Amino acid sequence: MTSKALDSLLNKNIADLKERGLYNEIDPVQGPNGPEINIGGKTLVNLSSNNYLGLATDERLKEVAKQAVHSHGVGAGAVRTINGTLDLHLELEKRLAEFKDTEAVISYQSGFNCNMAAISAVMDKHDAILSDELNHASIIDGCRLSKARIIRFNHSDMEDLRTKAKEAVESGQYNKIMIITDGVFSMDGDIAKLPEIVEIAEEFDLITYVDDAHGSGVLGKGAGTVKHFGLQDKVDFQMGTLSKAIGVIGGYVAGKANLIDWLKVRSRPFLFSTAVSPADAVASTKAVEILMESTELNEKLWENANYLKAGLKNLGFDIGDSETPITPCVIGDENATQAFSKRLNEEGVYAKSIVFPTVPRGTGRVRNMPSAAHTKEMLDKALDVYEKVGKELGVI
Numbered sequence: 062m063t064s065k066a067l068d069s070l071l072n073k074n075i076a077d078l079k080e081r082g083l084y085n086e087i088d089p090v091q092g093p094n095g096p097e098i099n100i101g102g103k104t105l106v107n108l109s110s111n112n113y114l115g116l117a118t119d120e121r122l123k124e125v126a127k128q129a130v131h132s133h134g135v136g137a138g139a140v141r142t143i144n145g146t147l148d149l150h151l152e153l154e155k156r157l158a159e160f161k162d163t164e165a166v167i168s169y170q171s172g173f174n175c176n177m178a179a180i181s182a183v184m185d186k187h188d189a190i191l192s193d194e195l196n197h198a199s200i201i202d203g204c205r206l207s208k209a210r211i212i213r214f215n216h217s218d219m220e221d222l223r224t225k226a227k228e229a230v231e232s233g234q235y236n237k238i239m240i241i242t243d244g245v246f247s248m249d250g251d252i253a254k255l256p257e258i259v260e261i262a263e264e265f266d267l268i269t270y271v272d273d274a275h276g277s278g279v280l281g282k283g284a285g286t287v288k289h290f291g292l293q294d295k296v297d298f299q300m301g302t303l304s305k306a307i308g309v310i311g312g313y314v315a316g317k318a319n320l321i322d323w324l325k326v327r328s329r330p331f332l333f334s335t336a337v338s339p340a341d342a343v344a345s346t347k348a349v350e351i352l353m354e355s356t357e358l359n360e361k362l363w364e365n366a367n368y369l370k371a372g373l374k375n376l377g378f379d380i381g382d383s384e385t386p387i388t389p390c391v392i393g394d395e396n397a398t399q400a401f402s403k404r405l406n407e408e409g410v411y412a413k414s415i416v417f418p419t420v421p422r423g424t425g426r427v428r429n430m431p432s433a434a435h436t437k438e439m440l441d442k443a444l445d446v447y448e449k450v451g452k453e454l455g456v457i
Contacts, residue, residue, distance in 0.1 A: 082395035082425075083416055093118045096434040098411060105411040106443045108429040113386060114278055114358040115434030116308030116348045125347045126340035133339035141336050142325075149342040156349045157313050160284060161301070162293045165321035169330055170337055172274050172302030172312035176203035178328035179298060179314045180241070180270070184209040189235040191226055191267070193217065193242045193253070200241055200272055210235070216246075219257040223264075230265045239268040244276035244286030248420050248428065250383030252276075252286060259295045270298040278306020279385055283352040283359040303341075307348045311337045361433040362386055365440060369431045372444040377457035381426075389415075389426040390447070392456060398425030401454055408446040 078084040091099045095118045098107040116122055129149060139145035150168060157166040169175045180203035184190060188209040192200065195216045204211050212229060215221040222240070229238050240262055242253045255271065262269045273285045281288030283306075287296050297320065303311035314324060325331060336342075352358070366386035373380050379391040392398040395416040402414035405427065416425040431440065451457035 082397075082399045083418075088411075096432055096436070096439055100406075100411065103409075105406065105409055106435075106439045106446075107411050108431065108443060109411050109413040110430055110432065111275075111305040112308055112434070113306040113362055113430070113432050114308065114348075114352075115432050116306070116351070116358075118434075119308065119348070119351075121351065122308065122344040122347050126344040129339040129343040135340070136338050137336035139335060140333060141331055145336040147336070147339060147342065149339050149346070150336060153342045153346045153349075154313070156346050156353075157301075158315060160349050160353055161299055161315040162284070162288065163299065163315040164318040166313050166315045167321045167324045167328070167331065168303075168311055168313045168337070168342075169328075170311060170334055172272075172300070172304060173199040173202075174330040174334070175300045175302070175312040175314055176200050176272060177206055178203075178330040179300065179324060180204055180239075181207040182324055182328040183207075183268070183320075184237065184239055187235065188237040188239070189229050191222060191229065191238065191240045193246075195246050195248070196241065196243055197247060197272060197274070200243070204241070209239075217251065217254055219254055219261065222258070223261050226261055226265050226267060230267075237268060238265070239270055241270040242272070244271050244273035245279065245385050245387070247275050247387065248415060248426075249381050249389060250385040250387030251381075252280070252289075252384045255286060255290045255292055255296070259292055263295075268298075269296045270300070271296050272300045274300070274302040274305060274312075275385065275387065277301040278352060278359065279362065282356045303345045303348075306352075307345055309341050309345045309348065311341055311345055358433045362431070365431040365433065365435050365437075368437065369429060369440050369443070372440070373429070373447060376444065376448050376451060378447065378451065386431055388429040388431070390429065390456075391424060391426040393423055393425060395422070395425045397454070397456075398427065401450060401456060402427050404450045404454065405446060408450060410443045410446045412443075 088100045094110050137145040154166040176199040184207040186208040190204050190209045191212050194213045212225050214225050276286035280286045287293050299315040301313050303309045370388050381389050398414045405412050412427045415428050
């Protein structure tokens with residue numbers, strides 16, 4: 062017999078979420094997650110994927126992944142510190158270090174795991190973390206796990222950051238203080254003010270940590286936000302994911318060799334969770350090599366992003382202040398946002414609604430993620446649908 066108290070809690074809260082337009086419906090994709098996807102037997106222009114460069118369906122990655130299954134099997138078989146470190150993992154980390162222009166890299170099972178692993182391996186209850194108020198959930202959870210004091214600063218407000226950094230240092234309460242920020246903020250598409258952040262960090266001798274999940278493959282001709290600003294020698298932690306622009310799964314932290322050595326003996330997901338599969342490791346390596354050899358995919362991504370942005374803005378949509386391919390169409394009301402997304406879907410465009418708690422209440426938006434794999438015809442179709450639905454629902 063299951064708990065009546067639990068059933069009552071769950072049923073009440075789920076009903077409440079649905080009534081307020083905050084319940085997220087999951088749409089299973091039938092087939093590959095490419096520039097077009099099939100949902101419920103219907104082909105839709107896909108504007109909701111993080112697959113920025115189209116590498117998730119790239120034939121070159123698929124081929125090396127198949128070869129790795131035959132040569133190394135379907136799983137690593139153990140955690141990295143026992144005998145789960147394959148030669149394929151070492152090759153991936155070597156390539157990532159070259160890509161990021163750092164001394165060394167450690168890879169993990171996901172980007173989320175990176176933040177849970179790395180922050181808590183270095184920071185503790187005697188420390189403080191200065192965290193941008195719009196940082197990703199994985200950063201927030203990693204900070205909480207560390208038990209350090211979390212001091213939030215206003216989003217990209219360098220005056221507020223400097224004031225709080227000065228107060229934290231002068232208080233004498235903390236052994237170490239870290240500034241942590243997304244490189245690219247995933248909901249609005251704006252870029253962290255890294256030069257100013259590094260300047261403040263140097264003034265007060267603070268640790269710097271950049272989560273570059275949405276910057277790698279996108280900024281710096283593909284090498285990421287830190288490289289975009291030429292600050293690879295000034296940032297202590299560069300965290301990245303292999304599941305967005307790289308198109309596979311996994312994550313990594315890049316930095317000095319002694320940092321990576323420490324993470325290998327103290328970060329819990331590395332110590333206690335089985336390593337990524339051989340196919341994932343080798344496919345990620347291939348993707349990194351492709352990006353190191355050519356900027357073609359990166360250039361195509363930006364061409365498509367700028368085209369879609371201009372089209373939506375000309376139609377009268379509020380696309381915020383995005384500086385990257387992430388292109389929100391801000392609707393506001395949660396129920397109206399859900400209705401707008403549903404109508405786009407019905408008309409042939411898959412653009413998922415993003416509402417509270419992912420974004421603040423009253424700032425619901427449909428977030429568009431153009432990729433290098435989209436054709437102009439696909440983007441034109443999407444813009445036609447946006448115009449039709451926008452006028453129909455009184456958004457434009």
